Amino acid sequence: MADILTPVLGESVAEAAIAKWTKKPGDAVKKDEILVELETDKVSLEVAAPADGILTEILAGEGDTVVPGTVLGRIGGAGEVAAAAPAPKAEAPAAPAAASSALLDVKTPVMGESVAEGAISRWAKKAGEVVKKDEILVEIETDKVAVEVASPADGVLAEIVAADGATVTPGQVIARISTDGSVVAVAPAAAPAPAAAPVAAQKASDHLSPAVNRIVSETGLNTAGIAGTGKDGRITKGDALAALSNPAPTAIAPVATPAAPIAPREVGPREERVKMTRLRQTIARRLKESQSTAAQLTTFNEVDMTTVMSLRNTYKDAFEKRHGVKLGFMSFFAKAVVAALKDIPAVNAEIDGTDIIYKNHYDLGIAVGTEKGLVVPVLRDVDTLSLAGIEKGIAGLGKQARDGTLSLDQLQGGTFTITNGGIYGSLMSTPILNMPQVGILGMHNIVQRPMVVNGQIVARPMMYLALSYDHRIVDGKEAVTFLVRIKEGLEDPQRFILDV
The missing domain is CATH 3.30.559.10 (Chloramphenicol acetyltransferase-like domain)
Incomplete structure (x- = not known):
């Protein structure tokens, strides 16, 4: 049995909030695989598995506040948790590709300290194309750097699991490679539209993370009218920064119903609409934060x-x-x-x-x-x-x-x-x-x-x-x-x- 501990969070950082678990109790984990993301008032931190095994228990749930040394969860051997592992659901059969021993998973690599997610920038190969070992398959863009993912073996790109623009996390399967050519290529599924945060869940946003607390203390931001997009309607750091950049009316007074989003304007025949890269979005956010704070x-x-x-x-x-x-x-x-x-x-x-x-x-x-x-x-x-x-x-x-x-x-x-x-x-x-x-x-x-x-x-x-x-x-x-x-x-x- 191995404890998953909250690490030292950095100079002058006393606490953090659980932002996201990447595994569920009963899931198999590998040593150094990212398990949980912590959010402080300065940076986000990733906590990796201390050993191979099964995630037997999660002791600190998403949104909880923890301090260095807190036990977040425990990892045990497969034999220890066979009875505790959740039974598989009948309505969710395993993907056909996973049954083939000739398939290799292509996973999102660890993208750097405190980098919790990235976006698929572009695939260099199409499903069904032949690939060589160490040949670049896809570029993943984070808010800091771009990461290239290479093929783990010779074969055929049998399936693209994460399409262009999809958000991915370290360890996530993004594609599968057939090493014997026996698997028919599968086109990537369309990314589901993000669900709107329910208005009724806004009361849960009263529990603020350290990062949001710091913004509130420094700017006097009123969070009463901010519709949180985090788990259970909690207010995230991004929600707080968005409220600062557009202070009326949510940043100054409670609002029962959030304003309807403004539809993007139509693009003319001599114009082109291009989605901002994650790096450009981060630059824009940080520059606006700089102007609003200093x-x-x-x-x-x-x-x-x-x-x-x-x-x-x-x-x-x-x-x-x-x-x-x-x-x-x-x-x-x-x-x-x-x-x-x-x-x-x-x-x-x-x-x-x-x-x-x-x-x-x-x-x-x-x-x-x-x-x-x-x-x-x-x-x-x-x-x-x-x-x-x-x-x-x-x-x-x-x-x-x-x-x-x-x-x-x-x-x-x-x-x-x-x-x-x-x-x-x-x-x-x-x-x-x-x-x-x-x-x-x-x-x-x-x-x-x-x-x-x-x-x-x-x-x-x-x-x-x-x-x-x-x-x-x-x-x-x-x-x-x-x-x-x-x-x-x-x-x-x-x-x-x-x-x-």
């Missing part, structure tokens, strides 16, 4: 890039030959940002309820544009890296972002973000905060402009800098000083060497 303000300055460009032109060949990576501008900016963060610690902080968390580590998010949208991988401990180490780290993260191979851990935990719109020709912009961070630096295009130097008008390569910051904890004086420190560091890079 008191955002942007301040500007400009920097003379003459010295940095001269250093780069002088040493770029020797630098690349010695370190195997090109010398760019981003490493200089990263060094200048770290120096400024040390001088103005409020910009490297985070708001947690009514507390401020000052961070004594410098993990920079570097915004990267990809074909599927913007991602912000994190370069850790930048204060300990050399210019070469920074360039290598950024180059590696950029390649992974474009290849879609970033892990969730690489996308979380940044303390400050840098975004470079100048590579696309942007002259000036107001970047939006990457919550819960309270600062983001926008770099822009380098343009030759006339400047007065020692009483003479000369052409200098100038760049506008923009700092967007959360005015709740960063004052205007601190924001302006922060940009001045970056300007000083870039116009006089010797400061990095002398640490002044």
Whole structure:
């Protein structure tokens, strides 16, 4: 008998809510197979099976609040639970394909820490087509990264269980492969329309998860009129965020009957309707959440890039030959940002309820544009890296972002973000905060402009800098000083060497 325990939930996270069980009592489970998803006020966590066996008991049901160390359920051997396992229903015969020993299941893989589900993006093969082992069959898209699933063996794609657009979870069977060609291909079943949440179940939404509680405490959201879409009508984090983005009338007063959904408008002959990807939906939600939560303000300055460009032109060949990576501008900016963060610690902080968390580590998010949208991988401990180490780290993260191979851990935990719109020709912009961070630096295009130097008008390569910051904890004086420190560091890079 093995206990399924609530794991440590993270720094300053004391409790979680059971969001979803992927197995029922009596189901067979494999070691490391995802069993349950926990929702905290910061992230979602997945709990895996500690051993092979049978899920004998679920002790904490969906919606229950648990703390680290709580026993969620138990796993036993098949012999221990033969009598306890639920009897099979007569009206639900096994699928014909499962009876064939020549069929192999294709399952959704584990898609990363705290990633509970994904959507079938596209099938590379059709039912009935021949496939080779390790050949890519399908791409699954999550709200962070895209995951490719390969064929486990040579054969014929006998059945597609999850069609394009279907939502899938780790361990779910999405297709079957016939290894001897004896099975007739089966077309994917149409995905059932989601059932509407009953209005009568709204009273159950009084029990709020930690994530929803945090939104309520920070925004004063009135949940009385929100129709929950979770189990038994409970309000989910997504319901709360949707209410914030559309506050009238549900966020301010109880409503007996939810408003009828607005029908999508008709598409004209010269228009095309395309469903937003999960990544784009997440980007949209997070940006709207950022605007709704933080008191955002942007301040500007400009920097003379003459010295940095001269250093780069002088040493770029020797630098690349010695370190195997090109010398760019981003490493200089990263060094200048770290120096400024040390001088103005409020910009490297985070708001947690009514507390401020000052961070004594410098993990920079570097915004990267990809074909599927913007991602912000994190370069850790930048204060300990050399210019070469920074360039290598950024180059590696950029390649992974474009290849879609970033892990969730690489996308979380940044303390400050840098975004470079100048590579696309942007002259000036107001970047939006990457919550819960309270600062983001926008770099822009380098343009030759006339400047007065020692009483003479000369052409200098100038760049506008923009700092967007959360005015709740960063004052205007601190924001302006922060940009001045970056300007000083870039116009006089010797400061990095002398640490002044």
